[in-house]
Amino acid sequence: MGVAQTCFCFFRVNWGAWQVFSPPLYLGNDVLGELLDGGQSFRWNQVDGEFAVWQGVFGRNLVQLRLAGDGEVEFRLPSGRGSDSEVQKYFGQDQDWEKLIDALPWRSDLHLHECMERFPGLRILRQPFGETLFSFLCSSAKQIVQIKQCCLEVAQRFGEDLGSGSYAWPGWSVLADVGERALRDCKLGYRARYVSGVARVLSDDDDFETRVLESSFKHAKNLLMELPGVGAKVADCVLLFGAGKLEAFPVDTWVTKVMSRVYGLAGWKAESIALFGTAHFGSAAGLAQQFLFADERRLSKKG
DNA sequence: AGGCAGGTGGCCA
DNA sequence: TGGCCACCTGCC
Numbered sequence: 001m002g003v004a005q006t007c008f009c010f011f012r013v014n015w016g017a018w019q020v021f022s023p024p025l026y027l028g029n030d031v032l033g034e035l036l037d038g039g040q041s042f043r044w045n046q047v048d049g050e051f052a053v054w055q056g057v058f059g060r061n062l063v064q065l066r067l068a069g070d071g072e073v074e075f076r077l078p079s080g081r082g083s084d085s086e087v088q089k090y091f092g093q094d095q096d097w098e099k100l101i102d103a104l105p106w107r108s109d110l111h112l113h114e115c116m117e118r119f120p121g122l123r124i125l126r127q128p129f130g131e132t133l134f135s136f137l138c139s140s141a142k143q144i145v146q147i148k149q150c151c152l153e154v155a156q157r158f159g160e161d162l163g164s165g166s167y168a169w170p171g172w173s174v175l176a177d178v179g180e181r182a183l184r185d186c187k188l189g190y191r192a193r194y195v196s197g198v199a200r201v202l203s204d205d206d207d208f209e210t211r212v213l214e215s216s217f218k219h220a221k222n223l224l225m226e227l228p229g230v231g232a233k234v235a236d237c238v239l240l241f242g243a244g245k246l247e248a249f250p251v252d253t254w255v256t257k258v259m260s261r262v263y264g265l266a267g268w269k270a271e272s273i274a275l276f277g278t279a280h281f282g283s284a285a286g287l288a289q290q291f292l293f294a295d296e297r298r299l300s301k302k303g
Numbered sequence: 304a305g306g307c308a309g310g311t312g313g314c315c316a
Numbered sequence: 317t318g319g320c321c322a323c324c325t326g327c328c
Binding site: 039136139140141142143144146147190191194228229230231232233234237250251252253254255270293297 | 307308309310311312
């Protein structure tokens with residue numbers, strides 16, 4: 001429960017009409033929740049009092065989402081603001097997910113197959129690069145709820161007010177200016193030093209993102225890991241969720257658990273598991289990772 | 304009430 | 317290379 005939910009001083013948004021995606025996007029309620037609020041993005045929340053409406057932010061876009069009766073996903077933007085095509089891109093509509101899914105080794109990997117059937121339609125969001133890097137810098141030794149709080153707090157204090165209690169991510173140059181102390185006040189703890197350091201580097205380097213996008217996976221990962229606070233895990237998350245490099249295989253505690261229990265990799269180092277992941281699951285290893293991850297969290301919640 | 308959390312970087316053998 | 321520990325702090 002952040003400040004945005006309890007304060008009614010924000011301006012109301014005049015929403016445009018509900019629209020569908022092209023090609024159409026069908027998801028179950030739980031899969032939609034997993035997609036928006038399952039650790040890829042930290043910027044989505046269910047709207048108070050409006051059953052099954054999600055509201056989120058990326059870039060300067062404020063978006064609402066809902067499921068029609070037949071399971072088709074619909075979205076809307078504030079009238080006259082935001083970009084339909086950016087929403088389409090964010091949801092990966094330029095990718096052939098059926099083909100990517102089919103290319104995963106589900107025929108020979110029973111566990112993967114079961115995870116995929118439990119979360120039909122799950123995909124990888126294509127989030128803006130900078131804010132993806134920012135969120136995962138905040139993620140170390142934090143749980144999803146806390147990461148969300150940090151992202152909200154920073155946006156609220158330093159980002160543009162988009163209305164309806166939502167705020168844009170402020171960008172590196174603003175973060176470089178506000179300094180480490182102010183970031184600590186946003187509950188970032190020791191991560192404030194990392195964010196501040198990265199902000200100082202990237203606010204002076206306009207084509208870092210371009211270099212990452214244009215580099216091979218391995219080179220891009222090395223580029224990211226030169227930044228303070230970016231190790232292998234954060235680099236993989238940024239490449240997967242914020243740079244469209246689907247071969248990235250982030251290894252966190254959940255993935256470590258599945259890989260040791262199901263794939264016999266107990267005792268392996270995270271980096272070795274990541275190499276195994278890319279080798280075993282192939283060029284869309286990150287998509288496989290997302291299925292395994294979602295299922296592992298489901299198991300832990302069930303108790 | 305206190306341990307622990309979706310990691311990183313630095314130091315030691 | 318491999319292992320251990322400090323780093324912050326709010327939530328379960």
